[in-house]
Structure formats: structure tokens, C-alpha cells
Amino acid sequence: MAASEKAREAYLKAVREIRDSVPKILINVGIAVLIWALTRYAFIPISRDYLLFNIPLPQLIGLVMLIAVAILILGVIREILDITDAAAAYAAYTIGAVRGEVAEEELENYRTGFRGIVYVIIVVLVFILFRDFLNILHPLLSAVLLIVVVIWAVLTLMRSGRAFSGLVSYYTEEWAKRLESRLQTE
Numbered sequence: 001m002a003a004s005e006k007a008r009e010a011y012l013k014a015v016r017e018i019r020d021s022v023p024k025i026l027i028n029v030g031i032a033v034l035i036w037a038l039t040r041y042a043f044i045p046i047s048r049d050y051l052l053f054n055i056p057l058p059q060l061i062g063l064v065m066l067i068a069v070a071i072l073i074l075g076v077i078r079e080i081l082d083i084t085d086a087a088a089a090y091a092a093y094t095i096g097a098v099r100g101e102v103a104e105e106e107l108e109n110y111r112t113g114f115r116g117i118v119y120v121i122i123v124v125l126v127f128i129l130f131r132d133f134l135n136i137l138h139p140l141l142s143a144v145l146l147i148v149v150v151i152w153a154v155l156t157l158m159r160s161g162r163a164f165s166g167l168v169s170y171y172t173e174e175w176a177k178r179l180e181s182r183l184q185t186e
Contacts, residue, residue: 010093014086021079028079032072036129039065044136062133073126080118088114095167109163116160120153 039061047057088110127149134142 010086010089014083014090017082017086021083025076025079028072028076032069032076032129035065035068035072040132058136062136066130066133069129073122077122080122081115084114084118085111106166109166113160113163116156116163120156120160123149123153 043061043065044058047061050057052060089107091114092107092110127146131142131146134145
């Protein structure tokens with residue numbers, strides 16, 4: 001099968017994946033935001049003066065919210081990764097159609113690159129969402145987790161960048177060849 005036919009199939013798969021996943025993502029994100037907002041602006045302020053077994057109720061409510069939203073976010077992440085994989089395949093086959101071929105390794109590099117970038121975006125957004133509730137549990141928890149997230153994000157983005165190195169090398173080489181041929185024709 002030619003790369004252009006694979007690009008068409010990958011495009012159709014990406015469209016199907018978007019059609020299947022986007023409603024699930026929107027519903028889960030909507031529910032997570034609603035839980036987060038109600039917890040932050042209603043439940044925690046209401047519970048400030050209460051203890052349960054000598055544990056401040058805002059901490060328990062924050063923990064319940066963290067668990068509930070984490071479960072919803074895991075569902076969102078699965079759907080986003082399905083879309084990301086479909087987009088990576090489409091990009092690989094579309095760009096590969098120019099050259100007339102796509103190696104399985106190249107497709108895997110696109111997946112690695114796309115997934116890494118998406119992972120970092122998701123983790124940063126989730127940290128921002130959870131930061132205040134982590135601070136309610138203990139401020140040190142938020143600080144330590146932030147350092148871990150930063151180190152992980154840097155390593156992940158470096159890995160993603162390396163995954164695209166073959167693509168960058170190919171286009172740099174093509175560009176250099178065009179420059180050389182232009183010099184030779186002058």
C-alpha cells in the first residue's frame with residue numbers, strides 16, 4: 001500500500017477517533033470542572049469549621065475531590081492519547097507521502113513525539129487544577145510534586161524532540177540539496 005493511501009486511511013481513522021473521543025472528553029472535563037468548582041467554592045468554605053475524627057474536614061473533602069477528578073482525568077487521558085496516536089499516524093503518513101514511504105520506526109517516533117508533548121500539557125494542567133487542594137493537604141506536597149513535574153517535563157520534552165530528529169534531518173538535508181543544486185545551476 002502506498003504512503004498516500006495509508007495517509008488517507010490514517011486521516012479517516014483520525015476523524016473517526018475524534019468523533020468518538022471528543023464527546024467523552026467534553027463530558028468528563030465538564031464533570032471534573034464542576035466537581036472542582038463546587039469543592040473549591042462551596043464545599044471547602046462551608047467545611048472550614050468542622051473536624052471529623054480530629055481531621056479538618058476541608059482536607060478530607062479535598063482528598064475526595066482529588067480522587068474523583070483523578071478518575072475522570074484518567075478517562076480523558078485515554079481518549080486524548082487515542083486522538084494523539086491517530087494524529088501522529090496521519091502526520092507520519094502525510095509527510096511520508098512526500099517521500100513515498102513511511103517506516104514503522106518513523107511512525108513510532110511520531111507517536112513518541114506527539115505523546116510526550118501531550119503528556120506534558122496534560123500533567124501541567126492537572127497540576128494547576130490540583131495545586132490548591134494539594135496545598136490544603138500539605139503545602140510541601142505541592143512543592144515536591146512541582147519539582148518532580150518540572151524534571152519529568154524537561155526529560156519528556158527532550159525525548160519528544162529527539163523523536164522528531166529524523167524528520168528534521170530529512171528536511172534539512174532536502175533543503176541543503178536544493179541550495180546546492182541552485183548554486184550548481186547558476
